[in-house]
Amino acid sequence: MSTIDLVHALTASGLTLVTCESLTAGKLAATIADVPGASATLRGGLVTYSSELKAELAGVDPQLLAASGAVHPEVAAQMAAGAARRCGADIALSCTGVAGPDPQDGQPVGRVFTALFAPGLAAPEVVEHDFAGDRAAIRQATVDTCLAQLAEWVRDRWALS
Secondary structure (H helix, E strand, C coil), X not given: CCHXXXXXXXXXXXXXXXXXXXXXXXXXXXXXHCCCCHHHCEEEEEECCCHHHHHHHHCCCHHHHHHHCCCCHHHHHHHHHHHHHHHCCCEEEEEEECCCCCCECCECCXXXXXXXXXCCCCCCEEEEEECCCCHHHHHHHHHHHHHHHHHHHHHHHHCCC
């Protein structure tokens, strides 16, 4: 499902979307906003590149960040749920990970956690990824994967192909 199809499906459903991004630094929201008419569903996004902003803007537990670092599945889950709450959106996509060139928080380059907060999910759906390539490739793979995660939820919800 293309980004255009995603935006049209969410718009038709009346659902709103927000992003909470770390390593992609707004690239996910920008990709969605590139679709004409995206403003009917996209409320905005939080760029929480630093751990401090993950806590302040997205409501991630500071103790979790101190104990586990920013590259952790529960951080991704809290980023998604917190962004949805903070921005008043029905759906949130979040991502946190290591684009390189060096490992971070004991995690290797390419380790990324994406999360989807959406109606009908008991908790944010978190997926771990290990992407290969340079910074640009890892960041683009993260954007593509977030959109694919949302597309799968849309297809499952409305039985779309």
